[in-house]
Amino acid sequence: MRTNGSTRRVGGSLLTDPQARAWLFQIVAVVAVVAFGWFLFHNTQANLAHRGINSGFGFLDNAAGFGIPQHLIDYSESDTYGRVFWVGLLNTLLVSVVGIVLATVLGFVLGVARLSPNWLIRKLATLYIETFRNIPPLLQIFFVYFAVIGPLPGPRDSLSLGDLVFVNNRGLQLPAPSAGDGFWAFWLALLLAIVLCGVLARWAKARRDATGRRFPLFWSALALLVAVPWLAALLWGSPFQWDVPQLQRFNIRGGWTVIPELVAIVVALSVYTAAFIGETVRAGIQAVSRGQTEAAASLGLRPGQLLRLVIIPQALRVIVPPLTSQYLNLAKNSSLAAAIGYPDMVSLFAGTVLNQTGQAIETMAITMSVYLAISISISLLMNAYNKRIALTER
Amino acid sequence: MTRVKSTLAVLGAAALLGASGVTHAGATLDAVKNKGFVQCGISDGLPGFSFADAKGQYQGIDVDVCRAVAAAVFGDAGKVKFSPLTAKERFTALQSGEVDVLSRNTTWTSSRDAAMGLNFTGVTYYDGQGFLVNKEIGVNSAKELDGATVCIQAGTTTELNLSDYFRANNLKYTPITYDTSDESAKSLESGRCDVLTSDQSQLYAQRIKLAKPDDYVVLPEVISKEPLGPAVRQGDEEWFDIVRWTLFAMLNAEELGVTAANVEDMAKTTKNPDVARLLGAEGEYGKDLKLNKNWAVQIVKQVGNYGEVFERNVGKGSELKIERGLNALWNKGGLHYAPPVR
Numbered sequence: 001m002r003t004n005g006s007t008r009r010v011g012g013s014l015l016t017d018p019q020a021r022a023w024l025f026q027i028v029a030v031v032a033v034v035a036f037g038w039f040l041f042h043n044t045q046a047n048l049a050h051r052g053i054n055s056g057f058g059f060l061d062n063a064a065g066f067g068i069p070q071h072l073i074d075y076s077e078s079d080t081y082g083r084v085f086w087v088g089l090l091n092t093l094l095v096s097v098v099g100i101v102l103a104t105v106l107g108f109v110l111g112v113a114r115l116s117p118n119w120l121i122r123k124l125a126t127l128y129i130e131t132f133r134n135i136p137p138l139l140q141i142f143f144v145y146f147a148v149i150g151p152l153p154g155p156r157d158s159l160s161l162g163d164l165v166f167v168n169n170r171g172l173q174l175p176a177p178s179a180g181d182g183f184w185a186f187w188l189a190l191l192l193a194i195v196l197c198g199v200l201a202r203w204a205k206a207r208r209d210a211t212g213r214r215f216p217l218f219w220s221a222l223a224l225l226v227a228v229p230w231l232a233a234l235l236w237g238s239p240f241q242w243d244v245p246q247l248q249r250f251n252i253r254g255g256w257t258v259i260p261e262l263v264a265i266v267v268a269l270s271v272y273t274a275a276f277i278g279e280t281v282r283a284g285i286q287a288v289s290r291g292q293t294e295a296a297a298s299l300g301l302r303p304g305q306l307l308r309l310v311i312i313p314q315a316l317r318v319i320v321p322p323l324t325s326q327y328l329n330l331a332k333n334s335s336l337a338a339a340i341g342y343p344d345m346v347s348l349f350a351g352t353v354l355n356q357t358g359q360a361i362e363t364m365a366i367t368m369s370v371y372l373a374i375s376i377s378i379s380l381l382m383n384a385y386n387k388r389i390a391l392t393e394r
Numbered sequence: 395m396t397r398v399k400s401t402l403a404v405l406g407a408a409a410l411l412g413a414s415g416v417t418h419a420g421a422t423l424d425a426v427k428n429k430g431f432v433q434c435g436i437s438d439g440l441p442g443f444s445f446a447d448a449k450g451q452y453q454g455i456d457v458d459v460c461r462a463v464a465a466a467v468f469g470d471a472g473k474v475k476f477s478p479l480t481a482k483e484r485f486t487a488l489q490s491g492e493v494d495v496l497s498r499n500t501t502w503t504s505s506r507d508a509a510m511g512l513n514f515t516g517v518t519y520y521d522g523q524g525f526l527v528n529k530e531i532g533v534n535s536a537k538e539l540d541g542a543t544v545c546i547q548a549g550t551t552t553e554l555n556l557s558d559y560f561r562a563n564n565l566k567y568t569p570i571t572y573d574t575s576d577e578s579a580k581s582l583e584s585g586r587c588d589v590l591t592s593d594q595s596q597l598y599a600q601r602i603k604l605a606k607p608d609d610y611v612v613l614p615e616v617i618s619k620e621p622l623g624p625a626v627r628q629g630d631e632e633w634f635d636i637v638r639w640t641l642f643a644m645l646n647a648e649e650l651g652v653t654a655a656n657v658e659d660m661a662k663t664t665k666n667p668d669v670a671r672l673l674g675a676e677g678e679y680g681k682d683l684k685l686n687k688n689w690a691v692q693i694v695k696q697v698g699n700y701g702e703v704f705e706r707n708v709g710k711g712s713e714l715k716i717e718r719g720l721n722a723l724w725n726k727g728g729l730h731y732a733p734p735v736r
Contacts, residue, residue, distance in 0.1 A: 052628040053489060053511035066553045067560075067569040077557040146580070154585040169585050170543060250531065250542045250588050251568070260586070261570075341572045341581075347548065351482050352571065355549025358510030360486045 044361065059357045060085070066352060068343050070259050081353050088348035089370060095262070095334040095344060096374065099269045100327050106274035107326075111281025112307070125278065133275035138336050140272055145264035145340045155252050166245055172258040177240035182232060186239030189232030196228070197221040261342035265334065273330045277323060284319035285311055316389050324382035328375050335371070345370055422626070422633035423467070423684060426494055431473045434460035435493035438478040438574055441599040442708035442716070443499050443519075452476050455707045456497040459518055459624055462640045462697045463495060466689045471696035480573050482549040485510055488627060495637055497624040499593065501551040512625045515638035519623075520720040520729050522616035523555050524594040526601060529611050531588055536615040540565040545578040545587035547571070555618040556591050575600060582610075593620045598714050636683055643690040645732035646672050647699035649723055654702060657694040672735045679735050690735075700730065 015021055048055045060082040067077055072090040075083060113125035132140070149169060153159065158168040166173040204215035233239055245255035288311050296310040338347035345367055354363040426432055436444035436456050444454040461471040477493050488496040489511055499521075500506075502514040525536050533539060536559070546553050548571045560567045570587050572578045579600045582590040590600065594616060601607045624641070626634050647653070650669050652660055661673040670676035674687040683689065697703065701723075708716045722728025 048511070050629060051489070051511040052508070054509040065557055067557050067567065069568050069570055077561060146584075150584045150586070248541055250539075253541060338573070341548075341570050341577070343571065347571065351548050351573070352553065355482050355485065356505075356554070358485050358489070358506070358512075360489070 048361075054357070054359060055362070057362055059359055059362070062357075064353070064356075066356070068348065070262065070343055081357065084353055085349055085366065088343065088345040091343055091348070092334055092337075092345040092370075093374070095265055095269070095337060095342070096331040098266050099273065099330050099334065102266065102270035103273040103277055103326070103330060104323075106270060107277025108281050110274060110278030111285065114278060114282040115285055129275045129278050131275075132271055133279070135272075137269065137272045137333050138339060141264055141268040141336055141340060144268045145260065149260040149264055155247065155250070158247075158252065164242075164244060166252050168252070169260065170251055170257070171260045172263065173245040173252045174256045174258070175242040175244045176254070176256040177242060180239050180241045181237030182235075182239045185232045185236035186229050189229040190225070193224045193228040196224050200224070259342075261337065261340050264340055265337040265342050265344075269330055269333055269336075272333075273326055276326050276329075280319055280322045280326065281315070283322075284315035284317075287318045288314045313389070317386075320382060320386045320389065324379060324386075327378050327382065331374050331378060332371060420630065420632045420684070422494055422630045423636065426467060426633075430468075431475050432460060432464045432467065432495060433475050433477060433493045434463070435477050435479045435484055435487050435496040435498050436460065437498045438480055438576075440499065440575060440596055441602060442595065442712060442714045443599065444476075444478075444497075453707065455518055455703055456499060456624075458697050458703045458707065459497045459641065460495060462644060462693045463637055465692040465696045466636060466640045466643070466683075466685055469686060469688070469692045471692070480549075481547050482573060485512065488512060488625060491627070494633070495624055495626055499596065499622045500625055501593075501620045502623050502625075503551060506625070511628045513628050513634050514623050514625045515634060516641045517621040517623045517730075518641060519595060519621075521593040521595050521620035521622050523552055523591060523618040523620060524597050524616055525613040526582065526590040526592070526597040526610055527588060527613060528582070528585075529609055533613070536613050536617065537563060537565075539567065539589060541567070542588040543568045543570060543586070544589045544591055545570050545572065545581045546591055547575055547578055548573055550592075551618070551620065552592055559617045579603060593622070595708065595714075595716060598716060602713055632684060636685065639683055639735075640693060641700075642732040643672065643693050643735070644697070644700040644703065645723070645730050646735060647690065647694045648701040649725070649732070652694055652699060654695055654698045657691055661688070661691050668734065677736075 015024075045055060061080050063078050064081050064084045065077050068075055068084070068087055070091060071087045072094065073083075073086060075087050110125050110129060113121050114129070116122045116125070152167060152169040155166075155168050155170050158166040158173075160166045164175050200220060201217060204217050208214060229239075243254050245252045245257075292310055292314065293306065296306045301309065334344060335346040337344040338351060341347065350363055350367040354360055357363070434457075436452065436454075439445050440454070442454055444452055444456040447453050457476065460474050460476065464474040465471040467473075477487065479487050479493075479496075479498060484496055484498050484500065485506070487493050496512075497518075499519070500514075501521075502517065506512055507514055525539070527533050539560075544556060544567050546556060546569055553569070553571065556567070556569065570578075570581060572581065575592070575596065578587075578590055578592075581587050583604055590597065592600070594612065597612050601610050601612065604610060624637055626637050646668075647657070650666065650672065652669060652672070657673065660669055661675055664670050664673070664675060667676060671679055672690050674680050674689070674691060678687070680687045680689045686692070698706065704718065704721060705711045708714045709718065718726070718728060720729050722730065724731040
């Protein structure tokens, strides 16, 4: 804003002074927006009260009274709607996080495979990407749920792996570990092994810098990580007791059960999003100039090193911003889980809770805020990461 | 899709609440007359209650209630449009004004009546919750269902009764919740769940839709009271009365022996004062309801009395073959009892 006194007329009114006028209009605009918002809020409240529809967030303390098939925190029917919110939120986050990890791994493999010198690998990757990114995600979810998992045998004819792991149309049943005699010894030993690995890595780097001799770091670290906890288990007893699934009258009980709805939504979403990530990765790699590859090759780097040390770090700068969008898409698409009965935020909170309480405005507002919060968190994290890798630029 | 729909409904609700002022009694009837039809919320496919037949026409008890309201208001049962709603969408659709009447096998409960801005106008069908199981699992009673996986529809009283019943009997279960009854039926067939639970009338209806109905059996236990009836928005008593008395007219007609076949003759020749008042030959009872004099004649002529509607849709004249049982008139051992027209 200008503070040049000469433009201001002495005794000028509010409307003739450009600075005052600018302020005036902005204040009027803000007041109008706030007043409109207040009017909407007040009118909604008045109408809800007039029609005898409960409003407010008091319902969150009422007992829910319905069962939920998958909950990461303790939940029973006598818990509150507030608790249902957390169950739904965690279930949504579970899908998002697992989906993002799987989609990233698969996507990077696809992206690299798209540029492979091997004709077959290259064409297979292209086929995959063109197929999966062009089919709507909801159809893919239905396909995995009804056509892939649906025809699996029932619990009594489960496919089993040595009577420890069972696969059937009720999901995947795994033995569940619980703390055994050597539980603490095992974790302490693992921690010790990790520290030893760190020390070893430093020493190996120092030696290579000093003498140029390489040390087989990967294999020795792996050996440490396996051997030390194993020794601890031998000395202090088994760290885990296994709760093995058993067939009972209707279902296989005990152990861990991964419900088929979760499998379907995670598989479908990661397969779908991986196709997009694959293209992003390919584009990122191709954005690195050919001279970089040739220069690195002429320095004697092997193809693996070339990719890991030269290409990928530079490609990441191009990859990360569009990758963020793909992560956001996956997190938002996780709400499609409601279509196959997976108890996520939308199905539990914006569905069942909304219906049992009838408080549509509150539950929808909460649900939308949750997705907004999840998306903004992903955005912020990825932006922070982007900044960090951008700093390595010369 | 349902998600989008319900979100739209909520946005619609917000817009409506923002735009319209406070409603006055009679607003619904005026609006209905202006647009020329009754917008009625029905279920998304339940034989006997509301479903589209081979010709694409909606059929069923719930549908007939809507048609009866249209007959009462316009003298033409055809002046009605239907909105198929899932259990999850139904209340928002009514609250937001998307439909004028919700006639969708909805259980009358205190919280729905008092806290959701709805009024139930009566009971069209006395139901109770039951269980449908595959004969293969060899269960004869619901008490043997410990550890079972149960398929249910989201946002129903069924969901709550189920949890109450299993808790009260100290049984464990895993609920799998779907949006539509078709999805839960599909899951029962594929073996994803052992049991399908719903109101008994629905179980019979869903059973005949399965590929092999004879492999499935409805267990004897009825674990809840489910009085199903139409609902309207709270705050418009005039419209509430019209929907309520439409149902009462159908019940009274059955009680007085008025049928679709004889209603016109009876309206002209009757000596029975009860019949004369109902059919508008005596008094101005239609006018009190802001309807035509012959409102009840139109209902019975075009839709039928309650008994006819019941038998045609779910009783002897239908595939379901459900007995009258609790749904008989009070003087035949059932629960249906309509106040008199006078």
